[in-house]
Amino acid sequence: MVHWLSTRLSRTFSSFRNVLIxxxxxxxxxxxxxxxxxxxxxxxYTDVDYRVFSDATRFILHPTPQNTANGLVGKWLGIGDPYTRATYRYTPLLALLLAPNEWIHPSFGKYLFAGCDIIAGIIMYNLLVYIILPSIHLSSSVSQNISNEVKSQEDTDAEKGSAITRxxxxxxxLHLLNPMVFSISTRGSSESVLSLFVLAxxxxxxxxxxxxxxxxxxxSTHWKIYPFIYGIAxxxxIGNERGIGKGLKGRLNALVNARTIKFALISxxxxxxxxxxxxxxxxxxxLYESYLYHIHRRDHRHNFSPYFYLIYLTYPFPGDSTPQLEVWQQIVRSPLTSFIPQMALSLGAGILFGWKKKDLPFTWFIQTFAFVIFNRVCTSQYFLWYTLFVPLIIPRLSMPFWKALLSVAVWFGAQGLWLSKAYRLEFLGENVFYGLWLRGLIYVAGHSWVLASVMDSYQG
Known part of the structure; x- marks a missing residue:
C-alpha cells in the first residue's frame, strides 16, 4: 500500500500538467x-490590504466632489482619486487592474493574483527546462566525458529531456505548492503580480x-521600487557579452558603453x-504616496527588522514635550541609517556576481535577500521577493544534506522565535519590546548565515 501510494505521488508530481491542475x-x-x-x-481570511485595494478601485470608478483626481489630465477625464483611501500607497495601476471587482465580483482580484502565481510557475518551468537545466547537463556531460556507444543518440537525448522536465x-x-505562496495570493496580496513581472x-x-x-x-520598478537593484547586474x-577588459578599467568599460547606456535609458x-x-x-x-512617503517613512510598528525598536524609542508620540531630538536620535531615525548598508550590499552583490548570464538568477537572489534582511520594514510577504528565485538556483547549489537541512531550520527557526514573542505583544498586550528587538537581531544574524551558506554552496 505504501509503495503504491509513493509510486502514485511520484507519477502525479512528475507531471507539470498535474502540478498546474x-x-x-x-x-x-x-x-x-x-x-x-x-x-x-x-x-x-482576507488580507486587510485587499480591502484597501478594492476601496481604492471604488474611489477611482466613482468620483465625487470630494474625491477627484488631482492631475490636469485626471480632472479632464473626471475620474476619482485612489489615494482618497487612507493607507493606499501603491501605483494607481493596481487599483485599475482590480476594476472588475466592481463590475464582475468582489473576489476577482484574488483570482487575478492566483492566476499570476500560475503564470509565474509556467515561466519558471520554461526557464528551467529550456535555459537553466540544459546548460548544467551539457557542462556536466562534457566534464565527465561519458561514452555511451550502446545507446543511440536519440535515446540518450530523450532520456535527458525526460530527466530535465521531471x-x-x-x-x-516548491513554488506553486508552497503554502506561503498560495495563501498570500488567495488572501488578496498583490505580491504575485510583481513576481510575474520580475520573472518575465x-x-x-x-x-x-x-x-x-x-x-x-x-x-517592475514602477510597480514597487526595489527591482531597480537588478539593473546593475x-x-x-550586457557588457560581458562582448568581453571584459583587464582590471578596473575593463570593468568600467563593460558597465558603461553604448549597449548598457541603451538598456539604462529604455528602462x-x-x-x-x-x-x-x-x-x-x-x-x-x-508622487507622495507611491514614493516620497517611503523615503521618510518612520515605521515604529514591530516587524522583523530590528530597526523598529530604535525608531520606537525616538518616535515623537502625541504629547511629547521634547522640542529637539538629540544627534544620536536623529541618526537612529534617519532613513540613511538602514539605506546605506542595504544599498551597499544589494548593489555591491550585483557588481560582484552579475557578469555572466547564467549567474543572473543567483545574483538577483543574493541582491534581494540582502535587501530584505537590512530593510527598515520587513514582513513575511517580503520573503517571497527572494524565495521566488530558489527553484532556479537549486540546480547550481552544491550543499551537503545536513547543511541544507540546517539552513532551512535556521531560516524558519529565526522567524518562529520572533513570532512567538510578537504574539505576546500583539495579542496579549505584554511589554516585550526589548525581547522582540533582541530576537530581531537573531533574525538578522540567522538569515545572514543562511545567505552566506547559499553563497558558499553556489557552483557557477
Whole structure:
C-alpha cells in the first residue's frame, strides 16, 4: 500500500500538467473558502490590504466632489482619486487592474493574483527546462566525458529531456505548492503580480532580449521600487557579452558603453514615462504616496527588522514635550541609517556576481535577500521577493544534506522565535519590546548565515 501510494505521488508530481491542475484547484478552493470564512468569522481570511485595494478601485470608478483626481489630465477625464483611501500607497495601476471587482465580483482580484502565481510557475518551468537545466547537463556531460556507444543518440537525448522536465517539475512545485505562496495570493496580496513581472524580466534577460527586459524592469520598478537593484547586474551581463577588459578599467568599460547606456535609458524611460502619466492624472498624491512617503517613512510598528525598536524609542508620540531630538536620535531615525548598508550590499552583490548570464538568477537572489534582511520594514510577504528565485538556483547549489537541512531550520527557526514573542505583544498586550528587538537581531544574524551558506554552496 505504501509503495503504491509513493509510486502514485511520484507519477502525479512528475507531471507539470498535474502540478498546474493541483495548484489551480488549491487556489480556487481557498478563494471560495475565504468568502465563506469572512462571512462567518470576526477574524478574516482576507488580507486587510485587499480591502484597501478594492476601496481604492471604488474611489477611482466613482468620483465625487470630494474625491477627484488631482492631475490636469485626471480632472479632464473626471475620474476619482485612489489615494482618497487612507493607507493606499501603491501605483494607481493596481487599483485599475482590480476594476472588475466592481463590475464582475468582489473576489476577482484574488483570482487575478492566483492566476499570476500560475503564470509565474509556467515561466519558471520554461526557464528551467529550456535555459537553466540544459546548460548544467551539457557542462556536466562534457566534464565527465561519458561514452555511451550502446545507446543511440536519440535515446540518450530523450532520456535527458525526460530527466530535465521531471526535475523542473519538482523544482517549480516548491513554488506553486508552497503554502506561503498560495495563501498570500488567495488572501488578496498583490505580491504575485510583481513576481510575474520580475520573472518575465529575468526570462527576457536570459534570452538576451534586452529591450523587452529593460521595459519590464522599468515596469517592475514602477510597480514597487526595489527591482531597480537588478539593473546593475543586467548592465554587467550586457557588457560581458562582448568581453571584459583587464582590471578596473575593463570593468568600467563593460558597465558603461553604448549597449548598457541603451538598456539604462529604455528602462529609466519606461519608469519615467509611467510616472509622468500617473502624475498627469493623479498629481502630487500619487508622487507622495507611491514614493516620497517611503523615503521618510518612520515605521515604529514591530516587524522583523530590528530597526523598529530604535525608531520606537525616538518616535515623537502625541504629547511629547521634547522640542529637539538629540544627534544620536536623529541618526537612529534617519532613513540613511538602514539605506546605506542595504544599498551597499544589494548593489555591491550585483557588481560582484552579475557578469555572466547564467549567474543572473543567483545574483538577483543574493541582491534581494540582502535587501530584505537590512530593510527598515520587513514582513513575511517580503520573503517571497527572494524565495521566488530558489527553484532556479537549486540546480547550481552544491550543499551537503545536513547543511541544507540546517539552513532551512535556521531560516524558519529565526522567524518562529520572533513570532512567538510578537504574539505576546500583539495579542496579549505584554511589554516585550526589548525581547522582540533582541530576537530581531537573531533574525538578522540567522538569515545572514543562511545567505552566506547559499553563497558558499553556489557552483557557477
Amino acid at each position: 493541483i495548484s489551480t484547484i488549491i487556489r480556487v478552493a481557498l478563494i471560495l473558502y475565504s468568502e465563506w470564512h469572512d462571512a462567518h468569522s470576526t477574524v478574516k 526535475k523542473a517539475t519538482y523544482l517549480v512545485s 524580466t529575468l526570462y527576457c534577460a536570459l534570452k538576451s532580449n534586452w529591450t523587452l527586459a529593460a521595459i519590464l524592469l522599468g515596469l 543586467c548592465l554587467g551581463v 529609466a524611460g519606461t519608469f519615467g514615462l509611467l510616472n509622468v502619466l500617473m502624475y498627469a492624472i493623479w498629481g502630487y498624491p500619487f
